[in-house]
Amino acid sequence: MPTEMSVRELYELTAEGSQLEKDQVEYVQLQGWIRSNRSGKAVSFIALNDGTYLANAQVVYSADSLSNYEEVSHYLTGTAVSVIGRYVLTPDNRQPFEVQATEIDLEGACDATYPLQKKRHSFEYLREIGHLRPRTNTFEAVFRVRSCLAMAIHEFFQNQGFVYVNTPLITGNDAEGAGETFTVTTRTDGNWEKDFFGKHASLTVSGQLHAEAYAMAFRDVYTFGPTFRAENSNTTTHAAEFWMIEPEMAFADLDYDMAVIEDMVKYCITYVFDNCKEEMKFFNERIDKTLIERLEHVRSSQFRQMPYTEAIEILEKHKDEFENKNIFWGMDLNTEHERYLCEKVVKGPVFLTNYPKDIKAFYMRQNDDGKTVAAVDLLVPGVGELVGGSQREERLDVLVNRMKELGMNLDNYQWYLDLRRYGGCQHAGFGLGFERLIMYITGMENIRDVIPFARTPRNLMY
């Protein structure tokens, strides 16, 4: 009886297994898809990928050992097959092992119209065949890293006792008064009173306010789920649907917040280094040759801190180096400014703190200067802003005044204000765009290429 193995298991066995174990595994059974089939008169080679490992397994088959040799030699790229054969170490070859087939069976045919042929395809082209692109090296790597990073996030928080909270996607609050939300309805006439929920409903842009309610019960919580923006912009960093991680911690101040952010980013980098070696090597070779070095640097850095006000002073001195030279206290920084600060000034990750209150959200805690709030953005080389967080305003009167100042309808937020009325305490949290993290860690430059089926304006394939 052959041993059922995945390609990953064979690579791991080859790399790490003891000689004894290797000797025990003689005949193996593999199933997967043909990436290439180089056939000769008497001996042929299949590069077999089963999705468990980035590299292919080399399957050797010959007219001598295979009764259906002729047929198999005509199998095209994309064909699904089942292979039984001898597992043989080949330390002198490019492949560390090969499988010498004694049986190859067809599991699913594939004809020449298959859109993924051996040549390299552009990312643009592959976006048009989103249901097939995970079968290419790049996207196999991207989406395995995506999966690993999701696990890294869950492990990081659960190991420290954070409770995972599924905040609602459909909401009656148009959080932060942002107009750019999707409406959720069962009608076509905008008559919300007669609608499913009896009022206007939209897709959430953030789970933070709801997460705060749970932090006031569980102390440390995090969300990890989809969020939505109906923003009509076609850039490489915007999608209508994306995933966010939003931790929220009771009895925490801004320093605590920053410590958790730093730990989390380092944990994620270490996790993919440990669990996605092949993939990271691939990205470093094919996508960004400085990737691993850059991430190594971030992982071993002590993240610095810099107040926004100091950053503005520095940027003003160097304003000639920017496209947007209009630097002033109170401005929202552009990506070029953010990158300059971490890449040129600090030469590493930096927490920018204490932003002007007028460019930040209503719930951020006001500092004693009356002008700034206890907000923080983490800026990292190559990307700019990676994480945004703040200490939250826990003082009921200060919060209510700020909301009135901003013309918000307090009626909609009574439950949120309750969190300050009833044992509200110092607390803080942050938001991390999951796709931004994936792009940062893989070097991929378009958000459409790190989401399985991306949603953007006028694009709803699948």
Next chain:
Amino acid sequence: MPTEMSVRELYELTAEGSQLEKDQVEYVQLQGWIRSNRSGKAVSFIALNDGTYLANAQVVYSADSLSNYEEVSHYLTGTAVSVIGRYVLTPDNRQPFEVQATEIDLEGACDATYPLQKKRHSFEYLREIGHLRPRTNTFEAVFRVRSCLAMAIHEFFQNQGFVYVNTPLITGNDAEGAGETFTVTTRTDGNWEKDFFGKHASLTVSGQLHAEAYAMAFRDVYTFGPTFRAENSNTTTHAAEFWMIEPEMAFADLDYDMAVIEDMVKYCITYVFDNCKEEMKFFNERIDKTLIERLEHVRSSQFRQMPYTEAIEILEKHKDEFENKNIFWGMDLNTEHERYLCEKVVKGPVFLTNYPKDIKAFYMRQNDDGKTVAAVDLLVPGVGELVGGSQREERLDVLVNRMKELGMNLDNYQWYLDLRRYGGCQHAGFGLGFERLIMYITGMENIRDVIPFARTPRNLMY
């Protein structure tokens, strides 16, 4: 310097720590919320909960040791405080330890209008204050179990190399032709061509079809995300927004599918037994006194299998025992029938297999009898259906014929049919409603009580 500790850490230290360790921890600092404050003239007791553990820590304070004794003794339920004190083992008392406070500071006041007083509140009442109910024992337990179960699911699949895929929430496919979906729009006039996506968009009812595309690349994948139903039904098991887990496996048949389902259910039970001991004890005492026994039984059972046709024969013989006595081959079973089969007939979990094709979805693989499909439902005592799955139809011609028979618009599914055209292989998968799993494992009977902020018809609080 006191050691910062959580209530959980103190309980764990008390239960398991060595004497040496306990001796080292003398002064501790705790932060949390007052569940009760029994104050006397000279000595008083605070039951302190910090959300990390179901049980409270007993804080003892006296007029002798506290300068603000008078003030603290008036703190009401719900108040957030910071406590420094001596950690003392009290093996002869009901509490295994107490904290003899030397300092108690106010972190956030709470007045007598606080809706959660010491008495027990009905679940109905607590649903009206969804932002506060996680501060009660029942909901603290429910939502910690929910978080643990999410981790159990991720661990179970990731440990076996399954790739986590985030399938899209906004979709242009109205999967399975179900009419009961929510529309996603930025308009109020139903003019989809001018809408954000340039066509009609809805919220997904299942990620399965998209997951299949990824299974054809990665072999084993799973989704875990929100799904939506615009079903206007107010029952204890329906919500408009809920979370689903949908694994999909290439080169897998129905037997393989069942093996994975069985392993997963047992893994989840073991995980909560290991990680939520206090919570499970609580549910067993307060919610369902047979809960742990029932789950233990399921965990140690070998799940049985029974064809649908056999089940119908059995049910027909016992039809007088049902409310719905109209038993016939081709019917969809009601919960009473499902429960009868597992509770009375099999006396344990049972996989019901090979359902009539006309009551199952188009993508399920047709059996050779021409009447049934390779579908499976897992029925468990106390609940009925817990998981539904099937082998998928991988034969292009059979699938196309079935879709035509059902009057489906094939144009919308060309990408899905591509999965059969290009190396499609035998594959299978299943769907698990996450809330149903939580209800099953906690004994909670209303889906509104296992979702942080539940969405149901005409109910969109928060």
